[in-house]
Amino acid sequence: MGDSENDRNEQLAFVSGTVLAGGALLVKVWPIVSRMHTGVHDQITPARFSMSAIAPVAVLCHRIGALIVALGMGMLLFGTVHVVARGLSLTKPSLVNPSPDAAGTSDRIARRAYLVIQIYWTVIGVALLAGFLTFPVLTGLVRFLQWTPFWASVATTMLIVGSVATVNVVRLRRGTTSIFGWIRTRVGTLNLLIAVGTMFLLWLIAVDFAYVAELSVSSNVIRRAEANSVVVSVSLGGSVSDVGAAKATITRGDAIIRYLGLKPVGRGNYIAVVDSATLDPGDYEVRLVYPHTYVAFDTPTFSRTIDKRVGLIVLP
Numbered sequence: 001m002g003d004s005e006n007d008r009n010e011q012l013a014f015v016s017g018t019v020l021a022g023g024a025l026l027v028k029v030w031p032i033v034s035r036m037h038t039g040v041h042d043q044i045t046p047a048r049f050s051m052s053a054i055a056p057v058a059v060l061c062h063r064i065g066a067l068i069v070a071l072g073m074g075m076l077l078f079g080t081v082h083v084v085a086r087g088l089s090l091t092k093p094s095l096v097n098p099s100p101d102a103a104g105t106s107d108r109i110a111r112r113a114y115l116v117i118q119i120y121w122t123v124i125g126v127a128l129l130a131g132f133l134t135f136p137v138l139t140g141l142v143r144f145l146q147w148t149p150f151w152a153s154v155a156t157t158m159l160i161v162g163s164v165a166t167v168n169v170v171r172l173r174r175g176t177t178s179i180f181g182w183i184r185t186r187v188g189t190l191n192l193l194i195a196v197g198t199m200f201l202l203w204l205i206a207v208d209f210a211y212v213a214e215l216s217v218s219s220n221v222i223r224r225a226e227a228n229s230v231v232v233s234v235s236l237g238g239s240v241s242d243v244g245a246a247k248a249t250i251t252r253g254d255a256i257i258r259y260l261g262l263k264p265v266g267r268g269n270y271i272a273v274v275d276s277a278t279l280d281p282g283d284y285e286v287r288l289v290y291p292h293t294y295v296a297f298d299t300p301t302f303s304r305t306i307d308k309r310v311g312l313i314v315l316p
Contacts, residue, residue, distance in 0.1 A: 008107075011114050012086050019079040019117055022124075026072025033065035033210040035237040037268035041292070042207065042239040062238060066206035073202045074195075075120050078113040085110035112194070115187045119195040208293055211238030212268075215248075215288040215308040222276040223315045230312065232272040232286055234262055240292050240306065243270060247289045250274065250312070252282060260286075276314055284312040 038058040089106035137156055147155070187195075218231040234248060248260040257279070262270035288308040295302050 008086065008110075011110075012083065015079045015082045015114065015117065019075050019121070020083075023072045023075030023079060026068055027076065029065060029072070030069050030206075030210060033062060033069055033206070033238060034212045035235075035268065036062045036065060036241075037237050038062050038239075038241040041242040041245050062210070063203075063207055066210050067203050069206040069210060070199055070202035071120055071124060073206070074199055075117060077198070077202075078116045078120075082110050082113040082117065085113065112191055115191040116195045116198070119187055119192060120199070207239060209239075209295070211240040211292070212236070213240050213246075213288065213290055213292075213306045213308060215286065215310055217286055217310050217312060220311055221313045221315065224276045224279065224281055225316060226276070228276045230274045230276065232260055232274060234270045234272075234288055235268055236270070236290075237268045240290050241268060245290060247287075248272060249287050249289070250279070251285045251287055257284065279314045281314050281316045284314065286310045286312050 036058065038061075040059060042059050042062060085106045089110065137159065212235055214233075214235040216233045218233070219228070222228040222230050232248060234243075234246065236243060236246060240246075243262055243264070246262065248262055249256050250258045250260065258274075260272035260274070262272055265271050286309070288306070290306040291304070292306050293302075293304060294306040
């Protein structure tokens, strides 16, 4: 069933204002999620996912944060599709010899994108309500009953699932449709599948790329005669938080001169001190290598290994 012109204008205004702004706000959570120190290499592959099916609380928080980012990405994606499709439907009548179904196709795409956005908007509302209701329960289990955060999270999740199941049973006994049937009737099965499938793909991307791997040195030039030391600083967060998988080295050309032992100085921050007296004069590189998917957008290049490099010059 098509929308009236007034409905189309209201949808366009809603998407252009609220949805795109809300999506951009959710995507802003990305840096926070990237710096969450989980202590593990959290990459959604079949092997790693099976090993971390019962994940530590820090990993769960990272994945939930990635879901928030994915929601924002989905709203921006379908919001943009809606605005572009609606714009095309407005310009089609002015084209020379337009296709009879051209404007109708654009309208259908715009409406489908709008229904997907409605699903995401509902998810955000339900998530906020669930968080508001379950936060006191989670806090009480941890603080007053001395439950571990993991089992408190499990109990809270079971409470949410049980509440949804109870409401579903009550609706069915009253002869009304189930919650899921109501959702399918309101937005359509295909739209629901598009929303869930896209969200899952965006979530995988967010989990994989929500990380920080930074390398820096206190000075790029040191003098051997003055017995200077240089401090190598490494920051790991998000999905690349396992310091055991990181390799910090000093190289000269293709040769590895020294492996650096990283000492923790805070959540996700590590240092290694290098004495200039142990290095011959010359040009070196300090490298940080981590086996994880990496995309350099300035080149652009794609690699399965993060490889950060910083120059170091040792003077006589």
